[in-house]
Amino acid sequence: MTQNNLRNLRMAFVFPGQGSQAPGMGKDLAEKFAVARQVFEEADDALGFAISRLCFDGPAEDLQLTENTQPAILTVSVAAFRAMQDAGIAAPAFVAGHSLGEYSALVAAGALSLSDAVRTVRARGRYMQEAVPVGTGAMAAVLGAELSEIERVCVEARGDQVCSIANLNSPNQAVIAGDTEAVDRAVELLSGVAKRVIKLKVSAPFHCALMKPAQDRLASDLERLTFADPKFQVVTNVDARITTAPAELRDALFRQVSAPVRWVESMQLLIENGVDKVVEVGPGKVLSGLMRQTSRDIKCLNVEDAASLEATSAALAARDVLV
Numbered sequence: 001m002t003q004n005n006l007r008n009l010r011m012a013f014v015f016p017g018q019g020s021q022a023p024g025m026g027k028d029l030a031e032k033f034a035v036a037r038q039v040f041e042e043a044d045d046a047l048g049f050a051i052s053r054l055c056f057d058g059p060a061e062d063l064q065l066t067e068n069t070q071p072a073i074l075t076v077s078v079a080a081f082r083a084m085q086d087a088g089i090a091a092p093a094f095v096a097g098h099s100l101g102e103y104s105a106l107v108a109a110g111a112l113s114l115s116d117a118v119r120t121v122r123a124r125g126r127y128m129q130e131a132v133p134v135g136t137g138a139m140a141a142v143l144g145a146e147l148s149e150i151e152r153v154c155v156e157a158r159g160d161q162v163c164s165i166a167n168l169n170s171p172n173q174a175v176i177a178g179d180t181e182a183v184d185r186a187v188e189l190l191s192g193v194a195k196r197v198i199k200l201k202v203s204a205p206f207h208c209a210l211m212k213p214a215q216d217r218l219a220s221d222l223e224r225l226t227f228a229d230p231k232f233q234v235v236t237n238v239d240a241r242i243t244t245a246p247a248e249l250r251d252a253l254f255r256q257v258s259a260p261v262r263w264v265e266s267m268q269l270l271i272e273n274g275v276d277k278v279v280e281v282g283p284g285k286v287l288s289g290l291m292r293q294t295s296r297d298i299k300c301l302n303v304e305d306a307a308s309l310e311a312t313s314a315a316l317a318a319r320d321v322l323v
Contacts, residue, residue: 008316011277012094012270013108013232014291015077015101017261018206020284021069023058026076028305030056035086036079039114043075046115047122051075066203067125070100071118077104077282078114080303084281087313092279094242094270096235098287099167099207099261100124102253108281109230111249116225123221127214128204128257137205138183139166142174144195150174153193157186166207167261170293177205207260215257222250240265242273267294279303279312 029036030052040052054063055072062068081104085091097105103121106112142150147168154163154176163178163186176186183205190197205211227246235242236252240262243249267290270278280287280302288300301312 007093008090008277009093010274011090011092011279011316012096012235012275013081013092013105013279013281014267014287015095015097015104015108016073016280016282016284016287017098017100018066018069018073020282020286021063021073022283023056023060023063025055025072025283025304026052026079027056028307029076029079029083029309032306033079033083033086035082039079039082040075042114043071043078043118046118047071051118064203065125066129067122070121070125073100073283074104074107074118074121075114076304077101078107078117080281080309081108083306083309084279084303084312087309089279089313089316092232094235094273094275095230095232096237096266096270098237098263099256101282101287102234102237102256104282105234106227106230106249106253109232109234111228111230111234111246112225120218120221120225124214124218124257127217128206128211131212131214132204132210134203136180137178137210138180139175139177139200139202139205140183140187140190141196141198141200142176142190142194143197144172145174145190145193147174149193150176150190153186153189154178157189158182162205162209164208165260166205168264169261170264170290172293173290175200175207177208178210179205207256207258209258211258215254218257219254222254225250235266235269237261237263237266240269242269263290264294267291271295271298277301277316279316 095105161179161182163182166177167175
């Protein structure tokens with residue numbers, strides 16, 4: 001069996017979503033790995049401007065703009081994945097991505113081209129930002145509350161507005177989104193039942209019904225894309241379901257814009273399918289933290305620069321049985 005065909009059947013690669021961005025991300029990868037540098041060059045060419053410079057140097061306020069954040073995180077994540085491949089790390093059995101990260105997962109799996117993906121997520125970010133006027137939507141993280149209680153409060157708080165669960169991140173963490181007034185009412189009600197409720201500094205209320213205009217605008221973009229059969233099994237976070245069908249992958253990307261991210265269910269599905277190692281591929285360690293909240297039995301690793309790639313490669317070499 002050649003190196004390129006090595007597969008770890010108990011490993012999954014997971015790809016981060018919006019919120020993991022920081023100036024400087026990807027720079028070390030581009031400096032030390034030719035394959036990573038090629039990813040940034042391809043993304044720059046596809047977008048018609050230097051997303052690489054924005055990743056490497058900022059400024060932070062420009063990187064925080066949703067239409068920039070989304071292609072930036074995707075590019076860094078794919079660069080990290082290609083560096084892993086170049087280093088000889090075995091392929092996973094499964095891939096998954098948190099919201100935006102699902103595009104990174106599909107590029108890694110060969111289901112989407114990098115050029116198509118970066119152009120699509122830049123448009124996706126713009127559509128999501130333009131769907132709701134700035135200041136009229138909000139999101140809040142809810143820690144240490146029962147799902148049924150969060151759902152009950154959202155119903156009570158929404159009135160004739162929107163307030164719903166946007167992210168189910170771990171057994172201890174959910175995020176709500178909707179109209180600012182409704183979310184504020186929910187935050188007040190949840191303060192009595194949750195361990196902690198935190199209003200998030202976000203530019204729009206993602207993954208709720210207010211994103212329907214963005215979803216509708218994205219539909220034609222997705223229809224123009226060519227989806228290939230993925231090399232790995234994909235867990236779609238809108239359904240927390242495993243698929244390799246291109247039509248289903250396209251539909252999942254469409255529906256996820258206004259639907260909740262079912263991340264904890266997606267991670268539990270991986271565990272049920274025998275996964276015992278998860279590698280977070282891309283900037284930050286947010287998903288590793290969420291997995292540790294979900295299961296302490298899963299080995300969590302990450303790759304975002306040369307040092308973490310070396311550490312992850314060594315850890316996998318020490319533990320893995322490749323089949």
